[in-house]
Amino acid sequence: MRTPAAPDRHRHRVLVVEDDDTIGRHLEAGLRGHDYAPTWCRTGAGALAEAARTPYDVLLLDLGLPDMDGLDVARDLRARLPDLLIVVLTARTEDIDVIAGLDAGADDYLVKPFSMTVLLARLRAHLRRQTVAAPVRKPVRLGDLVVDVSARRCALHDVEIPLRAKEFDLLAALAERVGEAVSRETLMAEVWDENWFGPTKTLDVTMAGLRRRLTEAAQAEDSPVRLPEITTLRGHGYRLERPPDPMG
Known part of the structure; x- marks a missing residue:
């Protein structure tokens, strides 16, 4: 089951992959309240299917999913969608786990619990970098x-x-x-x-x-x-x- 994203093409589409109902609802409401267009999936398989039929700008990915490892989801979507912004949401605090997430293709990570303010600041930073036009330079x-x-x-x-x-x-x-x-x-x-x-x-x-x-x-x-x-x-x-x- 998923919550449909808003159809506004001018807003950044965000695919939220989180099996915890409380966190998922909080992310969905917070993102929509700050002019993002979120879609919430609770499983890795659901996320892969959703990403195959709808273009997304951002993936917020929990690593502890019920049906598959979030790292496998990150690797799959990074290979298919090289421009997708992937932010890992994880309760794993060991360095090796964080490094594994980034090495799987994530652009950034947040360790749970985190505030919506911090998440929104990270998203603004990443998306601002993506939209800045680079001047023409010689090779x-x-x-x-x-x-x-x-x-x-x-x-x-x-x-x-x-x-x-x-x-x-x-x-x-x-x-x-x-x-x-x-x-x-x-x-x-x-x-x-x-x-x-x-x-x-x-x-x-x-x-x-x-x-x-x-x-x-x-x-x-x-x-x-x-x-x-x-x-x-x-x-x-x-x-x-x-x-x-x-x-x-």
């Missing part, structure tokens, strides 16, 4: 890697590397300052939002995913490739190192 070549910010493409030897939205934004922020130390605060402001509220663990998980995808792309090549290296600057942030020139 940045870093060894054999090309980062085209305007086209949102990252390619190695002309083969595109499939990056998640935040992974690409993070790489772009570093590529535009290649060789410079970039603080965590700067990356959070530019990749997420200048008014970001809450922990920055999502930055570390996104960085780990970016590094893994670049490494996997390099390993798939038949010949050696020159890739930039991302150096961790403890207590500060990160620096993207330009590959050495083969001509010396």
Whole structure:
């Protein structure tokens, strides 16, 4: 059973996946009261079916569902809907559980219990980032890697590397300052939002995913490739190192 979303196409459609009646009703009423168009599902299977027939902007996903693990729902919808904003709602407080949610494709997470005020602030931050138009920029070549910010493409030897939205934004922020130390605060402001509220663990998980995808792309090549290296600057942030020139 689900509660139908409002038909207003100008409001952000939010798919709420929560089996707890009290929390589900609270989320549905709070979102509708702040000009979102929510649809409430109580199962993972119901959410997957709903997302297949209706376009959504946001997914609020409880991990402890009665019929399947919420992580599987996140992975499935991330693969099908790369632009969907996924926010995990979880009672699991261990770091490994939070990291697993983000690594499954979630953009953010909130640990229960949380306030509607905090949730709405997070949604505004994410959606504001999605709607800001980026200026046209020239592609940045870093060894054999090309980062085209305007086209949102990252390619190695002309083969595109499939990056998640935040992974690409993070790489772009570093590529535009290649060789410079970039603080965590700067990356959070530019990749997420200048008014970001809450922990920055999502930055570390996104960085780990970016590094893994670049490494996997390099390993798939038949010949050696020159890739930039991302150096961790403890207590500060990160620096993207330009590959050495083969001509010396």
